[in-house]
Amino acid sequence: MTRAETIPTTPTRERPETPVSTPGRVGESTTRADGVPKVTGEFEYSSDLWMDGMLYGATLRSPHPHANIWSVDTSEAEAVPGIFAVLTHEDVPGRKVCGMEVPDQPVLAWERVRYQGEPIALVAADHPETARRALEKISVEYEVLDPITDAEEAMREDTPKLHLSGNLLRHIHVVHGDVDTAEADVVVEGEYEVGMQDQAFLGPESGLAVPDGRGGVDLYISTQWLHIDRDQVAESLGLEPDQVRLHLSGVGGAFGGREDLSMQIHSCLLALHTGRPVKMMYNREESFYGHVHRHPARMRYEHGATRDGKLVYIKARLVFDGGAYASSSNAVCLNAGTFACGPYDVPNALVDSYMLYTNNPPCGAMRGFGAVQVCFAHEAQMDKLAKALGMDPVELRIKNAIKPGDRFPFGQEVPPPAPVAELLERLKAMPMPEEEDITGRDLRRLPGGVSNVTHGEGVRRGVGYAVGYKNVGFSAGFDDYSTAKVTLSVEGGEPLVRVHTAAAEVGQGIVTLEAQIARTELGVNKIAVLPADTSIDSAGSTSASRQSYVTGAAVKAACEAVREKVFARVREEFGEDPDGLSIEDGNVVAEGHGIVVPLAELLDGEEIGELVKYRHKPTYPLDENGQGDAHVQFAFAAQRAIVEVDEELGLVRVVEVATTQDVGKAMNPQALEGQIEGGIAQGLGLALLEEIQVKEGRIQNASFTDYLLPTILDMPPVKMEILELADPDAPYGLKGVGEPPTIASTPAIVAALRDATGRELNRVPVKPEHIVGISGPTGQPPQPGSRGPAAERA
Amino acid sequence: MRLSCTVNGEKREVENVWEGESLLYVLRERMGLYGSKNACEQGECGSCSVYLDGTLVCSCLVLAGQAEGCEILTVEGLAEDERLHPVQEAFVEAGAVQCGFCTPGFVVATHDLLQRNITPSEAEIREALAGNLCRCTGYEKILDAVRLAAERMAAS
Numbered sequence: 001m002t003r004a005e006t007i008p009t010t011p012t013r014e015r016p017e018t019p020v021s022t023p024g025r026v027g028e029s030t031t032r033a034d035g036v037p038k039v040t041g042e043f044e045y046s047s048d049l050w051m052d053g054m055l056y057g058a059t060l061r062s063p064h065p066h067a068n069i070w071s072v073d074t075s076e077a078e079a080v081p082g083i084f085a086v087l088t089h090e091d092v093p094g095r096k097v098c099g100m101e102v103p104d105q106p107v108l109a110w111e112r113v114r115y116q117g118e119p120i121a122l123v124a125a126d127h128p129e130t131a132r133r134a135l136e137k138i139s140v141e142y143e144v145l146d147p148i149t150d151a152e153e154a155m156r157e158d159t160p161k162l163h164l165s166g167n168l169l170r171h172i173h174v175v176h177g178d179v180d181t182a183e184a185d186v187v188v189e190g191e192y193e194v195g196m197q198d199q200a201f202l203g204p205e206s207g208l209a210v211p212d213g214r215g216g217v218d219l220y221i222s223t224q225w226l227h228i229d230r231d232q233v234a235e236s237l238g239l240e241p242d243q244v245r246l247h248l249s250g251v252g253g254a255f256g257g258r259e260d261l262s263m264q265i266h267s268c269l270l271a272l273h274t275g276r277p278v279k280m281m282y283n284r285e286e287s288f289y290g291h292v293h294r295h296p297a298r299m300r301y302e303h304g305a306t307r308d309g310k311l312v313y314i315k316a317r318l319v320f321d322g323g324a325y326a327s328s329s330n331a332v333c334l335n336a337g338t339f340a341c342g343p344y345d346v347p348n349a350l351v352d353s354y355m356l357y358t359n360n361p362p363c364g365a366m367r368g369f370g371a372v373q374v375c376f377a378h379e380a381q382m383d384k385l386a387k388a389l390g391m392d393p394v395e396l397r398i399k400n401a402i403k404p405g406d407r408f409p410f411g412q413e414v415p416p417p418a419p420v421a422e423l424l425e426r427l428k429a430m431p432m433p434e435e436e437d438i439t440g441r442d443l444r445r446l447p448g449g450v451s452n453v454t455h456g457e458g459v460r461r462g463v464g465y466a467v468g469y470k471n472v473g474f475s476a477g478f479d480d481y482s483t484a485k486v487t488l489s490v491e492g493g494e495p496l497v498r499v500h501t502a503a504a505e506v507g508q509g510i511v512t513l514e515a516q517i518a519r520t521e522l523g524v525n526k527i528a529v530l531p532a533d534t535s536i537d538s539a540g541s542t543s544a545s546r547q548s549y550v551t552g553a554a555v556k557a558a559c560e561a562v563r564e565k566v567f568a569r570v571r572e573e574f575g576e577d578p579d580g581l582s583i584e585d586g587n588v589v590a591e592g593h594g595i596v597v598p599l600a601e602l603l604d605g606e607e608i609g610e611l612v613k614y615r616h617k618p619t620y621p622l623d624e625n626g627q628g629d630a631h632v633q634f635a636f637a638a639q640r641a642i643v644e645v646d647e648e649l650g651l652v653r654v655v656e657v658a659t660t661q662d663v664g665k666a667m668n669p670q671a672l673e674g675q676i677e678g679g680i681a682q683g684l685g686l687a688l689l690e691e692i693q694v695k696e697g698r699i700q701n702a703s704f705t706d707y708l709l710p711t712i713l714d715m716p717p718v719k720m721e722i723l724e725l726a727d728p729d730a731p732y733g734l735k736g737v738g739e740p741p742t743i744a745s746t747p748a749i750v751a752a753l754r755d756a757t758g759r760e761l762n763r764v765p766v767k768p769e770h771i772v773g774i775s776g777p778t779g780q781p782p783q784p785g786s787r788g789p790a791a792e793r794a
Numbered sequence: 795m796r797l798s799c800t801v802n803g804e805k806r807e808v809e810n811v812w813e814g815e816s817l818l819y820v821l822r823e824r825m826g827l828y829g830s831k832n833a834c835e836q837g838e839c840g841s842c843s844v845y846l847d848g849t850l851v852c853s854c855l856v857l858a859g860q861a862e863g864c865e866i867l868t869v870e871g872l873a874e875d876e877r878l879h880p881v882q883e884a885f886v887e888a889g890a891v892q893c894g895f896c897t898p899g900f901v902v903a904t905h906d907l908l909q910r911n912i913t914p915s916e917a918e919i920r921e922a923l924a925g926n927l928c929r930c931t932g933y934e935k936i937l938d939a940v941r942l943a944a945e946r947m948a949a950s
Contacts, residue, residue: 038894041829252895507893
C-alpha cells in the first residue's frame with residue numbers, strides 16, 4: 001500500500017477552541033465550560049472526528065468463546081474494491097499482547113481465542129459498509145473447544161488451563177482475629193449472586209489515528225487514562241512513547257469501561273499501515289464485545305453475633321468470574337476482599353476472595369469496583385441478622401458501625417472522618433414521602449406504569465436500608481500521582497490562567513473543577529483548561545473516584561507555586577511581606593493596605609508557569625494474611641429506598657431513594673448532586689434491570705433493546721443530605737464521590753423489595769419471576785408467601 | 795444515489811449516498827452535522843432525535859432516501875443568531891449535562907414536548923422523555939432543566 005502524498009496533521013474539521021470559563025470558585029455550583037458546545041451539538045466526541053482522506057476501520061471477532069485457530073486467509077478480503085488493508089497478528093510489529101495490569105491479551109488473536117468477540121483481524125476501507133463486508137470475506141479455520149463458563153469449574157484441578165499461569169487469577173485471603181474460636185449466640189448464613197452489569201456509556205468506543213509521516217502516530221481518543229493507553233500502544237507498535245501522541249477527544253461516558261484498550265492499537269496499526277487517517281467506531285452491539293464488564297460474583301457468607309446484636313465474626317467466600325483476560329481483575333479481587341465485611345467493627349473475620357479466568361466475556365472496572373458485589377451481600381446479611389435478632393436493621397448497623405481508630409478486617413486503622421453511624425442516624429431521621437392512595441392514581445405512578453397492567457390490587461410497599469463504602473484512589477502500593485501545569489499570563493489586558501493536565505474528562509466535570517481551583521487559588525476570573533493530551537506527564541486514571549483528589553491536589557499545588565512566585569516578585573519590587581498578601585480579582589492585595597499592584601502590571605507581558613507532580617500518601621500491599629495499609633481514603637454513603645411492588649405481576653416502582661453521604665467538601669454542589677443521582681440510577685439498574693445474559697460463553701443481549709437501562713420513568717426522585725467532614729490529608733478536605741452512591745443503592749432497593757414481598761431475593765438483578773416466585777435463583781422455587789429456604793440458625 | 799433535502803433551513807444535496815445509509819449517517823458523515831448522536835442505532839436511546847417535516851424521529855431508523863425533499867431540523871438548528879434556545883440554556887444551567895452524549899437528543903425531544911405542551915406535569919415530562927436514555931445524570935437534573943425551560947418559555 002502506498003502512503004498518501006500529503007498527510008494532514010490535524011483533523012480538518014475545525015476543532016472547537018478551549019472554552020474560557022469565568023464564574024465559580026471552590027464550593028460554588030459552577031456550570032460546565034463545555035456545557036454550551038454540548039447542548040448545541042458542537043462538542044466533538046471521538047466518534048465525530050473526520051479528516052480528508054480518512055478510512056474506516058473494522059474488526060473481525062471470534063464467533064466462538066473458545067477455539068483453536070488453524071488458519072486465517074485474508075486473500076479474498078484484500079481483493080474487495082475499496083479495501084486498503086487487512087491485518088492480522090503477523091502485522092503487529094511490537095509486543096503482541098496488551099493489558100493494564102497483566103499483558104495477557106493478544107492485540108489480535110493467534111492460535112487460540114478465549115472469548116466470543118475476541119479480535120482476530122482488522123480491515124480499513126473507504127466506507128464502513130465496505131469494511132464490514134470485507135470482514136465476511138476473511139476465512140478463519142477454527143477448531144471449536146468446550147468453553148469453561150463457570151468460575152467454580154475453572155477453579156477445579158482437572159479443568160483445562162486457559163492461561164499458562166492457570167485459571168486462578170488471584171486469591172486474597174484475609175485473616176482477622178480467629179473465627180474458629182469466636183462464639184456467637186446467633187448465626188445467619190446466605191448465598192448471594194450478582195449478574196454481569198455493563199457500563200453502557202452512551203458514546204461507543206471510537207477514535208481517529210493519524211500517521212505523522214515520520215513513523216509516529218497521533219491518536220484522538222476516548223479513554224479514561226491517556227498515558228497507560230499511550231504506553232501500551234507504543235509497546236505494541238514497536239515505537240518510542242514520544243512517537244505516539246494521544247489527545248483526549250470528547251468522551252461519551254466511561255464508568256470503568258474505558259480503562260482497558262479497545263480500538264487504540266488497532267486504529268494506529270491500520271493508520272501506520274495505510275499511511276492514511278483511520279477512524280474506528282464501534283456500534284452498540286460491538287461495544288458489548290469491545291469493553292470489559294462488571295464481574296459476576298457468587299458469595300457465601302456467615303455472620304455471627306451476640307444476642308444483643310454485636311458482630312462476633314464474619315466468614316465470606318467470594319468467587320468472581322474474571323472472564324478470558326486479566327484486565328483489572330487483580331485489583332477488583334483485592335477490593336472485594338478488603339471490603340467484604342462492610343463498614344462494621346468486626347473482631348473476627350475470614351475472607352477468601354477468588355478471581356478466575358473463564359471463557360466468558362472479560363470483566364474489569366466498573367463504578368464501584370468490587371465493592372458493589374460484596375455490599376449487596378453484606379447488607380443482605382445485616383438485614384437477615386437483624387431479623388434473626390428481632391432488631392431494627394438500622395439500629396443493628398449503627399451498633400456495629402466502624403469508627404475512626406477501629407481496625408478494618410484487613411488491619412488498616414480507620415482514618416477520620418468515618419461517620420458511618422452519623423450517616424445512618426441522619427438517614428433514619430429524613431422524612432418519609434407521603435403515602436399516595438393506590439386507588440384513583442395516575443397509572444404512570446403505578447408499578448408497570450403506562451403499560452397499564454396493574455390497577456394496584458397486589459401492590460405492597462417496602463422500605464430498605466444499606467450503607468456502603470469504598471477506597472478512593474489507587475491502592476496497595478501503586479505509585480498514584482497526577483501532574484499539573486499552571487501558567488499565569490496577561491491576555492487582552494486581563495490576567496488569564498491556563499491549566500494543563502492529562503486528566504480525562506469523561507462527563508464527571510474535572511475540567512470545571514480544575515478551573516474552580518485555579519480561580520480560588522489565584523484570584524483570577526478567566527481560566528482556560530487546556531485539552532488533555534500526552535504532551536504533559538500522566539494525571540493517572542479517571543477512575544477510583546480519584547481525579548478530584550489527585551489531579552485536584554496537583555492543580556492546587558501548581559497554583560500555590562505560581563502564587564509564591566507572584567508574591568516573591570511583589571516583595572522584591574514593593575517590599576511587602578508576602579504573608580499578608582493575597583490575590584483578588586486579578587490584583588495583588590496586602591492585608592489592611594488594599595491593592596498593591598494589578599497582576600497585569602506586575603507581570604509586564606511575562607508569564608509565570610509552574611509544573612507540579614502530586615502524590616498522595618503511600619499505600620502498601622497486603623501480606624499473606626490479607627493485612628496492610630492498603631488504601632488511602634475511604635468514602636461512605638448510606639441509602640434508604642422505598643418501593644412499591646405488585647406481588648402478583650412482579651412489577652416494581654421505586655418511589656424514592658434518600659441518601660446521606662460524607663463528601664469532605666462539596667467542591668461543586670450541583671455537579672456533586674449529579675454524581676450522586678447518576679450513581680444511584682446505575683445501582684437501580686443493577687438491582688432491577690441490567691444484566692448481560694451469557695449462555696455457554698455467548699452474550700444473548702448485546703443491544704439496548706435487550707440490555708435494559710433505567711429510563712426517566714424508572715428513576716425516582718432522590719433526596720440527599722451531604723456531610724462535609726474534612727479529610728485532613730486531601731485537598732480542601734474533599735472525598736471522592738462518584739462510586740459510593742452506586743454501591744449502596746442496589747442493596748437498599750433489594751432490601752425494600754424483601755420488606756415488601758417477604759422473599760429472599762438473593763440475586764441481582766431481581767426479575768419479575770423472582771418477585772412472584774416462579775423460579776428461585778438457587779433452583780428451589782420458594783413457595784408463594786414463604787421467606788425462601790430457611791437459612792437462619794437462631 | 796443523490797439526496798436533496800432542507801436541513802436547518804438550508805438546501806442540501808449529497809451525491810453517492812449508498813441506499814442502505816440512514817439519515818443519521820448522512821447527517822453525520824456526509825453533511826458534517828455531528829450533533830445527532832449514534833449511541834444505539836436501533837431507536838432505543840433517542841440520542842439521534844431530529845425533526846423530519848416537523849415530526850420527532852430517531853434519525854437512525856429513517857433511511858436516507860426517506861428524507862428526500864423533506865425538511866429536517868437538527869440540534870444544530872435550534873439556536874438562533876448565536877443565542878441558545880431556552881431549552882439549551884436550561885440544560886446547561888440546571889446541570890443536566892454531564893458527558894453530554896445524550897444531550898442533543900434530550901434537547902430536541904424537550905423542544906418537541908414544550909412546543910406541544912408548555913405546562914407539562916411531571917408525569918407528562920417523564921412520559922415524553924421515556925425514549926431517551928441518559929447514563930450519567932439519573933435524570934433528576936434533566937427534569938429540572940425541562941421545568942426551567944417551560945417556565946421561561948411560558949413567561950416569554
